[in-house]
Amino acid sequence: MKASENKATLSFSNGGQNVELPIYKGTLGPDVIDIRKLYAQTGMFTYDPGFMSTASCESAITYIDGDKGELLYRGYPIEQLATNCDFLETCHLLLYGELPDEAKKTNFTKLVTNHTMVNEQMQFFLRGFRRDAHPMAIMTGLVGALSAFYHDSTDINNPKHREIAAIRLIAKMPTLVAMAYKYTVGQPYMYPKNELSYAGNFLHMMFATPCEEYKVSPVLERALDRIFILHADHEQNASTSTVRLCGSSGTNPFAAIAAGVACLWGPAHGGANEAALNMLYDIQKAGGVEKIGEFIKQVKDKNSNVKLMGFGHRVYKNYDPRAKLMQETCKEVLGELGLENDPLFKLAMALEKIALEDEYFVSRKLYPNVDFYSGIVQRAIGIPVPLFTAIFALARTVGWIAQLNEMIGDPDYKIGRPRQLFEGSAKRDVKPIAQR
Numbered sequence: 180m181k182a183s184e185n186k187a188t189l190s191f192s193n194g195g196q197n198v199e200l201p202i203y204k205g206t207l208g209p210d211v212i213d214i215r216k217l218y219a220q221t222g223m224f225t226y227d228p229g230f231m232s233t234a235s236c237e238s239a240i241t242y243i244d245g246d247k248g249e250l251l252y253r254g255y256p257i258e259q260l261a262t263n264c265d266f267l268e269t270c271h272l273l274l275y276g277e278l279p280d281e282a283k284k285t286n287f288t289k290l291v292t293n294h295t296m297v298n299e300q301m302q303f304f305l306r307g308f309r310r311d312a313h314p315m316a317i318m319t320g321l322v323g324a325l326s327a328f329y330h331d332s333t334d335i336n337n338p339k340h341r342e343i344a345a346i347r348l349i350a351k352m353p354t355l356v357a358m359a360y361k362y363t364v365g366q367p368y369m370y371p372k373n374e375l376s377y378a379g380n381f382l383h384m385m386f387a388t389p390c391e392e393y394k395v396s397p398v399l400e401r402a403l404d405r406i407f408i409l410h411a412d413h414e415q416n417a418s419t420s421t422v423r424l425c426g427s428s429g430t431n432p433f434a435a436i437a438a439g440v441a442c443l444w445g446p447a448h449g450g451a452n453e454a455a456l457n458m459l460y461d462i463q464k465a466g467g468v469e470k471i472g473e474f475i476k477q478v479k480d481k482n483s484n485v486k487l488m489g490f491g492h493r494v495y496k497n498y499d500p501r502a503k504l505m506q507e508t509c510k511e512v513l514g515e516l517g518l519e520n521d522p523l524f525k526l527a528m529a530l531e532k533i534a535l536e537d538e539y540f541v542s543r544k545l546y547p548n549v550d551f552y553s554g555i556v557q558r559a560i561g562i563p564v565p566l567f568t569a570i571f572a573l574a575r576t577v578g579w580i581a582q583l584n585e586m587i588g589d590p591d592y593k594i595g596r597p598r599q600l601f602e603g604s605a606k607r608d609v610k611p612i613a614q615r
């Protein structure tokens with residue numbers, strides 16, 4: 180980051196001493212006012228619950244232009260990556276800052292492929308869950324449990340250890356998600372097959388059984404690989420900020436990623452894809468397209484607490500570019516599967532059209548986000564609804580670990596420890612119970 184000639188001067192109406200604050204410029208996006216010395220100079224904190232106006236770190240990984248609806252991974256537009264690259268090339272880009280050449284791609288793919296198996300002991304963690312446990316509850320447990328197998332071999336401050344932890348996590352997430360799924364359907368786990376692609380191997384572990392050969396569909400393989408690319412990273416969103424804060428204590432990277440999994444589960448965040456599909460099911464059950472008006476009316480009624488799931492975004496005040504690509508993938512997959520007239524997809528497009536013409540959504544700049552269409556395409560691929568967010572976690576693991584490693588790799592990083600505006604009781608004495 181570089182200092183701007185511009186400075187911020189803070190003045191106080193009660194005559195307090197003015198404070199001058201430096202302003203820094205990044206490569207793209209808003210400048211920042213450096214308030215690190217504010218408390219020492221004024222005895223005051225800034226106040227920004229939800230971090231609406233706060234940059235928590237400097238980063239070189241992902242940039243979002245919310246007004247234009249642009250998303251760049253290490254400077255490359257998401258549209259170009261989703262069309263010209265595969266997920267492992269994107270992982271290499273996010274982790275190391277550059278797209279791999281042929282040789283690097285071969286090596287990286289081999290490295291990831293050779294870490295896809297999990298320790299045989301991992302299967303015993305699943306037995307503690309009920310068969311109908313939510314896959315994200317299982318994943319939060321399994322990813323945290325990985326710490327137990329690598330805790331003593333992961334010195335988070337050793338770059339080589341950080342790199343192998345990244346490879347292990349990227350490689351093992353598909354295996355763990357597939358195990359979580361197989362456990363809930365009572366089928367045996369399928370081991371990874373090294374001759375398959377990353378997405379192909381996941382499809383195989385999900386849908387193959389020991390009883391017969393499973394043929395990976397190239398259409399589904401490509402669609403899933405693209406879904407992984409679209410979900411890989413997204414600046415300092417809630418789960419990434421969770422991973423950074425958790426990792427800032429120097430904890431095991433597996434534990435920090437488990438914290439990210441837990442945060443992503445929320446319906447306001449990664450859980451929105453499951454919630455969006457259930458919302459479409461509800462509208463369909465209530466009567467389909469002709470019931471959209473009634474549903475939108477409910478959404479606009481603040482007391483209903485009903486939101487249009489898959490719509491709106493803290494940063495995008497334009498169409499989420501991932502939603503556009505997801506809609507395209509939807510059309511491709513449904514077309515290939517002969518499901519062009521899928522009623523849910525038609526309902527989603529009708530709902531989107533109505534919402535985008537409605538003043539309530541237009542005035543609040545609410546557009547479809549990545550979660551609006553992702554459920555429809557995952558359902559078409561055969562992925563059960565409760566597993567959608569686990570797929571999001573699988574794909575976002577590379578972003579979380581790249582962001583965590585970027586933070587830990589900065590020699591000046593500190594443990595994150597926000598302050599507060601205290602509004603509780605002033606100091607008081609405990610009375611004997613008879614006087615309370």
Ligand code: SDX
Binds near residue numbers: 493
């Ligand atoms: C993801 O941060 C990321 O980058 C996240 C993510 C990633 O890749 O990591 O992009 C993934 O989490 C996408 C978002 C998925 N969530 C949903 O689709 C859930 C539905 N969306 C909302 O919950 C909401 O839009 C948020 C949480 C996504 C953003 O909320 P903000 O930025 O806090 O905005 P807000 O709640 O202050 O909304 C502003 C106004 C409010 O109305 P008013 O108070 O002005 O009257 O818009 C309304 C909100 O009530 N609003 C919605 C709405 N989203 C916002 N009203 C109806 N339906 C919605 N979906």
